[in-house]
Each structure stands twice: as C-alpha cells, then as structure tokens.
Amino acid sequence: MTPATAVDAVRRSEAMLTVRSADGSPCADVDVLVEQVRHDFAFGNIGFDFVGLANHERGDSRGNVFGGADPEAAERLEQLWLDVFNTATLPFYWAGFEPVDGQPDTRRLQKAAAWFHDRGVSVKGHPLVWHTLAPDWLREYPDREVEEIVRARIRREVTSFAGLVDTWDAINEVVIMPVFANEDRQNAVTRLCRRIGRIPTIRLAFEEARRANPATTLILNDFNLSTAYECLIEGVLEAGVQVDAIGLQSHMHQGYWGEERTLEVLERFARYGLPLHWTETTLVSGDLMPPEIVDLNDHQADEWPSTADGEERQADDVVRHYRTLLSHPSVQAVTYWGITDRGAWLGAPAGLVRADGSPKPAYDALRGLVKGEWWLAPTRLRTDGEGRVPVRGWAGDYSLSVGDSVASWTLGQDAPTPEVTLA
Structure with missing residues (x-):
C-alpha cells in the first residue's frame, strides 16, 4: 500500500446522507451541492x-x-x-x-x-x-x-x-x-x-x-x-x-x-x-x-x-x-x-x-x-427517490445546499448517520 493509499484508507469515510424538507418529507430526485467546511483532523x-x-x-x-x-x-x-x-x-x-x-x-x-x-x-x-x-x-x-x-x-x-x-x-x-x-x-x-x-x-x-x-x-x-x-x-x-x-x-x-x-x-x-x-x-x-x-x-x-x-x-x-x-x-x-x-x-x-x-x-x-x-471540493450530487445521496470524503464538517437553503452536517467514522433538514 502506498502512503497516499494508506492515508485514504485511514482518513476517508462514506455515508448515506438523507436530505429532508422543512416538513420532514424526503427531498427526492433533487440536485444538491455538497461542500467541505472544515477538517476533523x-x-x-x-x-x-x-x-x-x-x-x-x-x-x-x-x-x-x-x-x-x-x-x-x-x-x-x-x-x-x-x-x-x-x-x-x-x-x-x-x-x-x-x-x-x-x-x-x-x-x-x-x-x-x-x-x-x-x-x-x-x-x-x-x-x-x-x-x-x-x-x-x-x-x-x-x-x-x-x-x-x-x-x-x-x-x-x-x-x-x-x-x-x-x-x-x-x-x-x-x-x-x-x-x-x-x-x-x-x-x-x-x-x-x-x-x-x-x-x-x-x-x-x-x-x-x-x-x-x-x-x-x-x-x-x-x-x-x-x-x-x-x-x-x-x-x-x-x-x-x-x-x-x-x-x-x-x-x-x-x-x-x-x-x-x-x-x-x-x-x-x-x-x-x-x-x-x-x-x-x-x-x-x-x-x-x-x-x-x-x-x-x-x-x-x-x-x-x-x-x-x-x-x-x-x-x-x-x-x-x-x-x-x-x-x-x-x-x-x-x-x-x-x-x-x-x-x-x-x-x-x-x-x-x-x-x-x-x-x-x-x-x-x-x-x-x-x-x-485531502479535501472534498464542492460537488453536485443528486438524491434518490428517498432523498438519499452517498457521500465519500474526509472526516469533518460539511454543508449541503439546495437553491438558497443550506444545512450543516458532519462526516466521520464515529459521527451519527447524517441527516439534514433544509429550512
């Protein structure tokens, strides 16, 4: 395993992020922008x-x-x-x-x-x-x-x-x-x-x-x-x-x-x-x-x-x-x-x-x-029919936006399963 591969294996995490609207319903089949805000490390x-x-x-x-x-x-x-x-x-x-x-x-x-x-x-x-x-x-x-x-x-x-x-x-x-x-x-x-x-x-x-x-x-x-x-x-x-x-x-x-x-x-x-x-x-x-x-x-x-x-x-x-x-x-x-x-x-x-x-x-x-x-650049993704979207990145703080609505969430191995509600 190369040093770069070893860092990737240790530091990157995957999560299935669920996106909901203000009334709690899933944001199905919508484009979202995911951005990293801060490293956990x-x-x-x-x-x-x-x-x-x-x-x-x-x-x-x-x-x-x-x-x-x-x-x-x-x-x-x-x-x-x-x-x-x-x-x-x-x-x-x-x-x-x-x-x-x-x-x-x-x-x-x-x-x-x-x-x-x-x-x-x-x-x-x-x-x-x-x-x-x-x-x-x-x-x-x-x-x-x-x-x-x-x-x-x-x-x-x-x-x-x-x-x-x-x-x-x-x-x-x-x-x-x-x-x-x-x-x-x-x-x-x-x-x-x-x-x-x-x-x-x-x-x-x-x-x-x-x-x-x-x-x-x-x-x-x-x-x-x-x-x-x-x-x-x-x-x-x-x-x-x-x-x-x-x-x-x-x-x-x-x-x-x-x-x-x-x-x-x-x-x-x-x-x-x-x-x-x-x-x-x-x-x-x-x-x-x-x-x-x-x-x-x-x-x-x-x-x-x-x-x-x-x-x-x-x-x-x-x-x-x-x-x-x-x-x-x-x-x-x-x-x-x-x-x-x-x-x-x-x-x-x-x-x-x-x-x-x-x-x-x-x-x-x-x-x-x-x-x-070691940073997840701003990435456009699309949710599925249940408002879910897979994210893979470096442990830390993230934002997710749909239009003018923005929510914060955390990605990490020990973090709870991420779910965001857009205002």
Whole structure:
C-alpha cells in the first residue's frame, strides 16, 4: 500500500446522507451541492505571530519569549495561515506570560484566542508547566510555596481561558525536568520535580487542570522519544493519571527522519491506546544542522539562509512526513512549528513562508494536501427517490445546499448517520 493509499484508507469515510424538507418529507430526485467546511483532523501551527494583530497593536508589539511577527507582517501572513491550518498553539511560557509576579498577560492572550475562534480555528495552550521558561521570580519562594504557586497558576489559566482554550500541553518535557538547570542555576520547577518526583509532578498538573475545566483535553508532551519517555508514560498510566493524548516532538533540523523511523516511533507510542498529537515539527529549507550536534540549542549560526535546493528538499520532506503521520490511525493532530522564517526557533529556515512573506514550495505542497488531495471540493450530487445521496470524503464538517437553503452536517467514522433538514 502506498502512503497516499494508506492515508485514504485511514482518513476517508462514506455515508448515506438523507436530505429532508422543512416538513420532514424526503427531498427526492433533487440536485444538491455538497461542500467541505472544515477538517476533523487538527492541522496545526503556532499562532504566536498573530498576538499583536489580534490586540490591534502597532509597530513592535510586546512579544512573548519566542517572538512573533509585528502586526503589519502578521496581516500579510493571515490568509496564508488560515488557508491551511485549523488549530493554533498560543504561548503560555510562564516567564513571558507573567514576567512580574502577579501580572499575567491574560487579557492579551484572551484576545488572541478569541481572534482565532472568530475565524473558526481551535486553540491549544502551550504549556501549563515547564521548567525551561519558569519565571525567575519563582526562585525566591521556598519549595512548599512553589508547589502551591504552580497549582494556582494552572487553575488560573485553565479557568480564565475555558471556552477559548480547551486543549493544553499540561506539562512539557518531564523526562529531563528533575535535572535541568538554567545557566547553572536550578529553576523552581526543576526543584519541585526533583523534590516530589516526575509522576507526582505530572499528577499535579493534570489533576489541577482537570478540576479547573473537566471538559479540557490534556496532553503529556515531550521531545525525548526514547524508552525513558515510554517508561514515564507507563508509570503515569499505572498511577491512574488521566492522560487524554500523548505529545511527540520532532524538530528535524538535521534532516527528515524518513518513513521507517517515524512509523517506528508511532507504533511504540500508539500501544498505550491514546491519541497521538505530533505537537511540534519542523523541516529546514537550508543547510542541515551537523549530525554530531546532540542538543539542537547548541547550534548557533550567524546566518542560516533558505536555499533553492533546500526548499525543494523541504517540500518533498513535508509531503512525505505528513503522509506518514496521517497514514497512522492513532495520530489525531500535527502542529508545524512556525509559518514563517522570520523569528523562527534557533534562526532556522524552517518556516513554510520566507522571511519576506512569500510562500515556499513546502507551503504550496502542504496546502495541496490539506485543501486539495485531502479535501472534498464542492460537488453536485443528486438524491434518490428517498432523498438519499452517498457521500465519500474526509472526516469533518460539511454543508449541503439546495437553491438558497443550506444545512450543516458532519462526516466521520464515529459521527451519527447524517441527516439534514433544509429550512
């Protein structure tokens, strides 16, 4: 089975749609127009670039710790982003979200989340607990108080953003959390994790978030895809912590992993019976990072340009990578880490759009999958004598229209048998 065929087998659904008029009688032998409106699958990207735009800021806005486009640049990126992606990750890195104790950036991020919602985009928060960007002011508190402050931070964010952000990376990169140090100084979250242990720290994050919003989706996320992460997941599940999805990261600055390695990773983590979210992924369109680099953060280049050959390679790699991920039934979401090279992590040319705002071949290739090969174009069909019409397409939201009458419905393997009533 080819990758394209495998994706088709996993992701497409068939249904016999029944169309009725307002009085409940079947719309027999009529022409209908079926259109896909939204994918059920979460095609994600970070939404950092649009925080300033959503807040009507001008010039260099007060960004988050990982940057973001100025509003004018964001305006040029908006349609490119929305043409492909339906899920945005917003930054809740504690050091940037609350640089001063007691002064969180709540309203600004609420406006950004609402901006995406108004455009039909789901929003995920990243992350609630993470050691790397814990605020410096937290170091000054004694250990016992740190735990309660962390708990309060989780409750505050999940409660304040309920209805806007209902999916969270509850805790990030716990495999290395107890041993991580910032500039030779141990941060307060590392201290907490070392004191109470990895699994109790994870329990703390998940249980506080769950109490704050029982409807939220909570993800355990890590870049370490070794057996250490597997052992951690097993311990967490055995301890009875309710994990909704497993997060996997792949910043492929040293080159595309290839189908075999990617599928091997998917199989190892799918055995826990939980949805898999590929939470962070990148592929570069310039020179590859040297293979001997162990920690990607150690590679510091004065310039890292996108090249013509690299852009062609990136486009091919993006198609292969997404086909491989979507061919596995456990994968529920994929988040590409950045729309543009401008302000990209580590300065890498990993965006789908060049720094000048022009799309790379990788952007066109991914859009060709998401809104082309994996999208049901507007299709005219005819109902039978009982008002039924067969539809085969990608799981998601659809509309059906007859003349000026329009109705919405959902196609998917787990969706109820579709039936629409025209007003």
